[in-house]
Amino acid sequence: MRLKTLAIALLAIAFAAAPARAQGRAPGVTDTEITIGLTTPLSGPAAAWGNTAVAMEAWARYLNDQGGINGRKIKVELKDDGYNPGRAVANLKEMKDSVFLNVGLLGSAVLNAAKEDVAEYKLLTINPYGDVAIWAKQPKAKLRYVFVNYPDYADEAEFLVKQSVELLGARKVAVFYQNDDYGKGGLEGVNRGLKGLGGKGSLAGAVAYEVTDRELGTHALKLKESGADAVIIYSTITHGANIVKEMAKAGYRPKILASFPLGDYTIMYKLLGELWEGAHFAGPNISAAEPAGKAIVDILTKYEPKLVGKENTALTGAVGIIIAVEGLKKAGRNLTRESYVEAMEGIKGFTTMDLTAPVTFGPNQHHGLNAVRLLRANKAADNSFVEVTSWQIFKPLF
Numbered sequence: 038m039r040l041k042t043l044a045i046a047l048l049a050i051a052f053a054a055a056p057a058r059a060q061g062r063a064p065g066v067t068d069t070e071i072t073i074g075l076t077t078p079l080s081g082p083a084a085a086w087g088n089t090a091v092a093m094e095a096w097a098r099y100l101n102d103q104g105g106i107n108g109r110k111i112k113v114e115l116k117d118d119g120y121n122p123g124r125a126v127a128n129l130k131e132m133k134d135s136v137f138l139n140v141g142l143l144g145s146a147v148l149n150a151a152k153e154d155v156a157e158y159k160l161l162t163i164n165p166y167g168d169v170a171i172w173a174k175q176p177k178a179k180l181r182y183v184f185v186n187y188p189d190y191a192d193e194a195e196f197l198v199k200q201s202v203e204l205l206g207a208r209k210v211a212v213f214y215q216n217d218d219y220g221k222g223g224l225e226g227v228n229r230g231l232k233g234l235g236g237k238g239s240l241a242g243a244v245a246y247e248v249t250d251r252e253l254g255t256h257a258l259k260l261k262e263s264g265a266d267a268v269i270i271y272s273t274i275t276h277g278a279n280i281v282k283e284m285a286k287a288g289y290r291p292k293i294l295a296s297f298p299l300g301d302y303t304i305m306y307k308l309l310g311e312l313w314e315g316a317h318f319a320g321p322n323i324s325a326a327e328p329a330g331k332a333i334v335d336i337l338t339k340y341e342p343k344l345v346g347k348e349n350t351a352l353t354g355a356v357g358i359i360i361a362v363e364g365l366k367k368a369g370r371n372l373t374r375e376s377y378v379e380a381m382e383g384i385k386g387f388t389t390m391d392l393t394a395p396v397t398f399g400p401n402q403h404h405g406l407n408a409v410r411l412l413r414a415n416k417a418a419d420n421s422f423v424e425v426t427s428w429q430i431f432k433p434l435f
Contacts, residue, residue: 063373065137071365071372072112073097073358074136076128077143081119082248085274085304088347089141089166089354090115095341096358106365107372120248120273122150133158138377140164141357145171145218146248155183161374163364163381164357166298168218169404173434180435182374184381186360186389186396186406188297188321190219192431193409194226194269195233197294197319200411201267202238204425205292205317209241211265213256213280215272216245223271223296241265246276257283260291267292274299278308285312297321297409301349306417314417317425319409322356322392324422325349329391352392359389360396360405394428404433 242263
């Protein structure tokens with residue numbers, strides 16, 4: 038009798054421990070749900086970029102209404118980090134045992150602060166938005182759970198400065214840049230690009246700002262005094278709009294070229310009106326005005342109306358979660374972080390529902406796409422733009 042009682046007790050313990058073991062293998066996964074973690078700037082100087090996460094949450098609701106993924110619904114755990122690295126790191130620590138993966142970790146300073154933590158946690162980190170070189174400098178062993186579809190700032194800036202000289206006829210170029218890995222990556226690319234132009238163009242000035250800066254009048258005067266006929270901008274949307282306004286106040290209207298984080302022309306037109314007309318900017322994905330983009334935007338704005346007027350940053354968010362979900366689909370019902378890695382490494386030529394150039398991952402390639410195209414803002418009155426170049430595809434960094 039005692040043996041029977043002991044056997045029953047052991048079986049009870051085994052059944053009770055089974056969910057815990059499963060949870061240990063796949064945090065954030067139950068029989069009915071997959072929890073995705075998002076930490077993003079919903080407030081602070083980069084709050085406009087928080088639309089990426091809002092769009093991801095909207096897309097998750099849409100997918101759930103379609104039946105979810107492999108029999109599971111997607112649950113989103115969304116936290117505001119205010120573009121503050123310390124807050125982002127704290128959010129990730131809180132999430133690490135409750136979410137299956139993180140999508141869209143945002144900000145180069147944030148990535149720099151979090152890169153060791155995500156490796157230690159073995160936290161699947163999909164499509165982080167920030168300086169790709171941060172990941173490229175990491176040992177391969179620390180990148181197993183990181184998958185990036187994002188342009189390298191230095192490669193993009195090299196392309197932009199060449200366009201400023203060869204297409205727009207600039208001879209003296211200045212850079213307005215954020216004083217962190219984001220902006221410094223852009224400055225590095227500009228210098229690299231100018232060296233390859235054989236003296237056709239020169240760097241007239243480089244003016245840095247801090248994320249906490251609000252008054253940019255002095256920065257604008259420094260750019261004007263440089264005598265540059267083109268200014269390349271690596272900044273937040275807010276700081277980018279402010280520097281263009283301040284330059285105009287100073288009577289300085291150089292040719293403007295902007296990194297793709299300033300690529301939401303609807304927001305830029307709203308902030309700057311006609312001052313944004315003629316600006317050239319890079320884009321990492323199709324725009325909301327193009328057929329493939331409009332189809333996705335119609336869904337996003339149906340599920341989250343506050344994304345109206347912010348469609349292009351929303352699309353960037355959609356790209357991130359669409360890639361993450363493709364991995365979930367391929368991993369199947371028996372979902373673990375290891376099975377997910379294997380599934381992601383099997384993605385080849387995936388165009389994210391026609392929003393991007395083809396994305397390819399593999400065991401030795403976790404930087405799936407490094408590409409931009411060049412666009413030009415046309416008229417503020419109708420939010421129009423024109424494509425200047427098609428996809429410029431650069432070599433993946435890792």
